Amino acid sequence: MADTMRILSRDAFAEVLREAQQRARELDPSRWPLLRQVDAQLEFMARTTADGRVPYPEERARTTVGPLAARELESIDPEFADQLEELDYTFHRYPLLPKGPPLRRRGILQVWTGRDAFRKLILEHGEPRTVGTARADFVVHADAAGSPQFQIVWDGVCAHVRAHDPHQLTIDGAPGWYGELANRGWVKAGATTFRFLVEDRTPPRSPAAPTPASAAALEQLRRRRDAGDLYAVIDAARSDRALVLLDESVDPHASLYDGEPGRALDDVAPYLVQFRRDSGLLDRLVTEGWGDAWGIFLESSAEFEAVRRHLRQFLVVKGEGQSRRLFFRFYDPRVMRTTAEVLTAEQRAELLQDLGCILYEDEDGGLRELR
Template sequence: MADTMRILSRDAFAEVLREAQQRTRELDPSRWPLLRQVDAQLDYMARTTADGRVPYPEERARTTLGPLAARELEQLDPEFADQLEELDYTFHRYPLLPKGPPRVRRGILQVWTGRDAFRKLILEHGVPRTVGTARADFIVHADAAGSPQFQIVWDGVSAHVRAHDPHQLILDGAPGWYGELANRGWVKAGATTFRFLVEDRTPPRSPVTPTPASSAALAALRPRCDAGTLYAVVDAARSDRALVLVEESVDAHASLYDGEQGRAFDDVAPYLVQFRSDSGLLERLVHAGWGDAWGVFLQSDADFEAVRRHLRQFLVVKGEGEPRRLFFRFYDPRVMRTTVEVFTPEQRAELLKGLDGIYFEDADGRLRELR
């Protein structure tokens, strides 16, 4: 199979399948029994994936084009053999292929437990990376006496994981030395659990249409994103979709809640996000959530942990005349546009310490700025 895969979606699968069928007909299956086998299996793939149908597991297990091509055609016609091998590989994993045209999506290995939780390793197509407590590309819970624990390779369809001896892994609940991970699969190595995600893999329930207000806000925020100084605090309590977009992104993010008690509220927590200029997350968040109070945006030259420490100070505040401390949802633009009217100069300065500005949607949908 070729190093770089063409079949990254169901549309691409159908296109490559048509090309392979045409190539098989040109070679004339009537002259060679091997080609008759190839033609029959290609026809079977076409029938079982026609009209948007997803083949059942037992149907996907019936094709043998991959080993057949590798054994019989690799020397005679390597390009055709690669094509057949890729078709067989992706047919066996057909549910993992997203709908629509092919897109190059990166893989994301995210630390899910322990003090390094939320850290991400970004995986490019076909580039193997090692993970472990020492001497690895991605070191988690560093230990001078540690070692690499496993290797992971993302091929655009599936993530392939292989343990480094003497470590054994648990993949999606099953112990083993190697295996594959699909979007939102997980692997445990030692005491650390990781989860695997695919960039922007989960489609919205309905198409997202940009509005004039969201387009104007994006145009104002984009230069700050490109400069590497744009953050957001995204409120997972406002929308399940908001959290999905943040999780399935290559951008750094972490809950503003700390510790095991904080992890219990992962589904509704506020998340700090640091935007990357090579990510489409900003566009997806703004167009999908503008007007629905998904969060606020921040500009700062400070690093991620410094911004997170600063913002955590304001999660709970002491209200004037109140006997108990109160939760302060400063990351809700509806709360922000109300409280900025009553901030004292000292309170405003304290909130903006280390920040160049806070940006949020006003009641009329315009982007408002607090500096």
């Protein structure tokens, strides 16, 4: 199979399948029994994926055109053999292929438990990466006496994991030394659990179109992101979709809540995210969420953990003249509008320490700035 895969979506599968069927006909299946077998299997693939149909598991298990091509055609017609191997590989994993045109989405291995929770390893197509407690590309829960625990490779369709001796893995609940991970699959190595995600894999329930207000805000926010200093605090309690977008992004993000009690609130927590220039997350958040109070934006040249520590100070505050401490939803733009009007100079300075400014939606959908 070719080093770089073409079949990254169902549309691409259909296109490569048509090319392979045409090539098989050009070679004239009537003159060679092997080609007749290949042609029949390609026709079976076309029939079982026609009109958006997803083949049943028993149907996907029936094709053997990949091994046939590797054994019989590699030396005669390597390009055709690569096509057939890729078709067979992706047909067996057809439900993992997204609809629409092929996009080179990156893979994301996210630490899910322990003190390194939410850290991400970004996986490019075909690049093996090692993960472990020491001497690995991605060191998690560092231990001087540790070692690499497993290797992971993302091929654009699924991620392949293989344990490093003497470690054993748990892959989607099953113990083993190697296996595959689809979007939102998980693997446990030692005491650490990891989630695997695919960049921008889950589409919105209905297409999202920009409004004049969101387009204007996005234009301003993109300039700030491209300067490298743009963060946001996104409120998962406002929308399930917002958390999906954060999870399926290459941008660093983490809950502002700490510890096991905080993890119990993952579904409704506020999340700090630092935007990368090479990510489409900012566009998706603004296009889909502008006007629905998903969160606020921040400018800061400080490191991620420093910004997170600073913001955590304001999650709970004491009201003036009150003994009880109160939750402060400063990351809700509606709350920020009111707060900005009553802050004293001292309070403003305290809130904006290490921050260049806070940006949030106003009542008319514009982008307001607190400096």
